[in-house]
Amino acid sequence: MKVPQALINSLQNIQGFNESTFIKAHENEVPPISIRINPFKNSEIFSDAEPIVWSNYGKYLANRSDFSLNPLYHAGTFFVQEASSMYLEQVLKSTVDLSQDLKVLDLCAAPGGTSTLIASLITPDSLLICNDVIQTRSNHLSDNLTKWGTMNTIVTNNDPKDFMRLFGFFDVLLIDAPSSSSGLFRKDPNILKEWSDVNVNSWALKQKKMISDAWSSLKQGGILIYSTSSYSKEENEEIVDWIESTFNAEHLTAKNTDILGGEIISEGSFRLFPDQVKGEGFFITAFKKKSSEKEVFIRSGKPIKNNNRRTEREILRHWIKDIDDHTWFEKDGEYFLVNPAHEHAINLITFNFNLRKVGTKIGKLSNKDLIPDHELAMSIFLSEKINKVEVSPEEANKYLRRDDFVLEEVVKGWSLITFKGFGLGWAKILPNRINNYYPKELRISTKEA
Numbered sequence: 118m119k120v121p122q123a124l125i126n127s128l129q130n131i132q133g134f135n136e137s138t139f140i141k142a143h144e145n146e147v148p149p150i151s152i153r154i155n156p157f158k159n160s161e162i163f164s165d166a167e168p169i170v171w172s173n174y175g176k177y178l179a180n181r182s183d184f185s186l187n188p189l190y191h192a193g194t195f196f197v198q199e200a201s202s203m204y205l206e207q208v209l210k211s212t213v214d215l216s217q218d219l220k221v222l223d224l225c226a227a228p229g230g231t232s233t234l235i236a237s238l239i240t241p242d243s244l245l246i247c248n249d250v251i252q253t254r255s256n257h258l259s260d261n262l263t264k265w266g267t268m269n270t271i272v273t274n275n276d277p278k279d280f281m282r283l284f285g286f287f288d289v290l291l292i293d294a295p296s297s298s299s300g301l302f303r304k305d306p307n308i309l310k311e312w313s314d315v316n317v318n319s320w321a322l323k324q325k326k327m328i329s330d331a332w333s334s335l336k337q338g339g340i341l342i343y344s345t346s347s348y349s350k351e352e353n354e355e356i357v358d359w360i361e362s363t364f365n366a367e368h369l370t371a372k373n374t375d376i377l378g379g380e381i382i383s384e385g386s387f388r389l390f391p392d393q394v395k396g397e398g399f400f401i402t403a404f405k406k407k408s409s410e411k412e413v414f415i416r417s418g419k420p421i422k423n424n425n426r427r428t429e430r431e432i433l434r435h436w437i438k439d440i441d442d443h444t445w446f447e448k449d450g451e452y453f454l455v456n457p458a459h460e461h462a463i464n465l466i467t468f469n470f471n472l473r474k475v476g477t478k479i480g481k482l483s484n485k486d487l488i489p490d491h492e493l494a495m496s497i498f499l500s501e502k503i504n505k506v507e508v509s510p511e512e513a514n515k516y517l518r519r520d521d522f523v524l525e526e527v528v529k530g531w532s533l534i535t536f537k538g539f540g541l542g543w544a545k546i547l548p549n550r551i552n553n554y555y556p557k558e559l560r561i562s563t564k565e566a
């Protein structure tokens with residue numbers, strides 16, 4: 118793979134750039150394969166795999182197995198993510214007190230690498246809003262957060278400027294910006310075909326626009342983390358200079374370099390090059406907001422409706438762990454489980470944003486019973502008391518394809534289909550057949566196990 122000469126020329130004075138090893142890494146080396154374990158669903162599937170030193174849960178895999186055919190992938194026990202981008206964990210740990218309850222906005226979140234990483238590090242009472250402006254991508258993001266199983270997340274499909282309505286709301290704003298993506302040339306050669314310095318400049322303009330649009334949603338003292346998969350300084354160091362000159366922001370000089378060495382620091386930001394770390398090209402930096410935003414009145418929706426709570430609570434007790442610690446609301450006949458600490462925030466966001474997912478959708482109540490939703494099957498709050506049917510790899514594959522299959526000696530009624538103990542989805546077991554409730558839109562199509 119030949120890196121464009123214009124890009125090589127533009128990188129000459131950047132700290133850590135080494136032309137010959139950089140070219141060699143692009144000509145001869147294949148990108149490593151990496152995943153991140155879900156700490157809430159620890160299947161120990163990759164316990165012997167090589168760890169990624171800058172990530173608590175990241176691992177390199179020796180072989181490219183087809184993730185989509187692994188039932189544990191569909192159970193949400195791991196997420197496939199590029200290794201360098203997991204450096205976000207170090208930046209979060211060095212700039213944010215993660216033991217506090219935080220409100221976090223992941224502005225450019227699809228398909229969910231950064232969101233599932235943040236969800237793994239924040240407290241249960243923290244609230245994470247995961248947004249993507251592209252509708253199809255926000256749906257995919259929502260599916261991936263459903264698999265992760267946490268409840269303290271909301272998925273929105275909004276333009277960054279819509280977040281201006283939430284003045285001074287967030288403690289942390291992550292902008293993992295779309296970019297010219299030169300850092301991903303090795304993973305996707307099509308990016309290289311489309312790369313040009315004109316495109317670099319047009320991405321830089323878009324990045325400035327989304328930062329300007331979202332800046333007011335960050336509270337005073339809040340942390341902005343900005344990252345790209347681009348090598349170009351127009352999208353990185355020049356954006357840092359622009360943020361410092363445009364907003365009342367303090368650039369937080371990169372710390373915690375012990376893991377990778379000082380070479381990865383460029384003008385106070387982290388730059389990961391593929392010839393120096395086992396990962397792709399990545400830039401990440403952080404700021405503290407010094408100015409305050411004027412609090413404005415934000416219109417809120419109707420308070421969350423909780424009719425007939427006692428009866429509902431008794432039905433839900435069978436399905437949900439520690440139901441007394443949670444609350445729920447009903448919308449159009451569907452029930453959603455949420456953390457009571459988030460009721461106010463959810464009211465605000467429900468009213469002002471295009472929602473794709475709120476808390477955990479539990480399902481519909483009908484004749485004093487629940488028709489459980491797929492989100493509940495994936496939830497880490499699902500009760501241990503529900504019926505489960507453990508399946509073999511072949512049966513798991515049939516289930517995920519929504520094919521018919523037969524099970525011996527099973528209890529009638531709703532059952533969670535599990536693989537190695539991890540939930541894949543619901544089935545309703547009737548006297549003469551099994552109804553497969555795996556969502557149609559998620560079913561896998563390949564025939565081979």
Ligand SMILES: C[S@@+](CC[C@H](N)C(=O)[O-])C[C@H]1O[C@@H](n2cnc3c(N)ncnc32)[C@H](O)[C@@H]1O
Nearest residue numbers: 225226227228229230231250251254293294295
């Ligand atoms: C680098 S990717 C984000 C990757 C994600 N953080 C992850 O770790 O999986 C950038 C995302 O920004 C979204 N995007 C593109 N234009 C945008 C805009 N104007 N505002 C917000 N998001 C945008 C894209 O749909 C894309 O999903």
